[in-house]
Amino acid sequence: MAIVKWEPFGHVATLQDRVNRLFEDAFPRYGEAEDDLSLCAWRPSVDIYETDEGLTVKAELPGVKKEDVSVEVKENVLTLKGERKADSEVSDDKYYRRERCFGTFQRSFSLEYHVNPERINARFKDGVLEVTIAKPEEEKPKQVTVNID
Numbered sequence: 476m477a478i479v480k481w482e483p484f485g486h487v488a489t490l491q492d493r494v495n496r497l498f499e500d501a502f503p504r505y506g507e508a509e510d511d512l513s514l515c516a517w518r519p520s521v522d523i524y525e526t527d528e529g530l531t532v533k534a535e536l537p538g539v540k541k542e543d544v545s546v547e548v549k550e551n552v553l554t555l556k557g558e559r560k561a562d563s564e565v566s567d568d569k570y571y572r573r574e575r576c577f578g579t580f581q582r583s584f585s586l587e588y589h590v591n592p593e594r595i596n597a598r599f600k601d602g603v604l605e606v607t608i609a610k611p612e613e614e615k616p617k618q619v620t621v622n623i624d
Contacts, residue, residue, distance in 0.1 A: 517559060517576035523584065529594075529609040532584065537602040538575075546597045546606055551586045555604065 522533045534555055536544065544557040561577040586608070594609035 532606040534604040541599045554583045
């Protein structure tokens with residue numbers, strides 16, 4: 476009889492493999508997730524930060540044309556919408572690998588103060604959309620003279 480080192484948790488890994496196989500058999504995946512474009516939901520990355528002048532939103536939009544982007548403000552919600560279109564000059568059967576996502580996107584952000592739409596500026600340069608929202612002007616107290624009879 477051979478002497479074998481005892482490993483108290485050696486069978487746990489085997490059990491984990493069996494449970495994984497059980498779930499893979501019960502719920503098969505049709506195609507790999509990385510190859511299935513229907514699972515691809517594109518959400519551009521966004522940075523939001525405050526400056527002395529107001530709020531700045533920067534969104535990375537590589538491959539998106541300026542004409543395909545819109546910025547809207549309604550009821551203190553800033554919405555960025557757009558579309559990144561797929562390359563039409565290459566047919567689907569010519570691809571070896573396709574990892575980039577295409578299609579429409581929409582990102583909405585609640586603003587903490589009322590925004591004047593005329594005080595919003597947006598610029599699009601090098602695939603980055605930069606939206607600056609000016610802080611609202613502070614309401615100054617108005618002094619009213621009261622006549623007492």
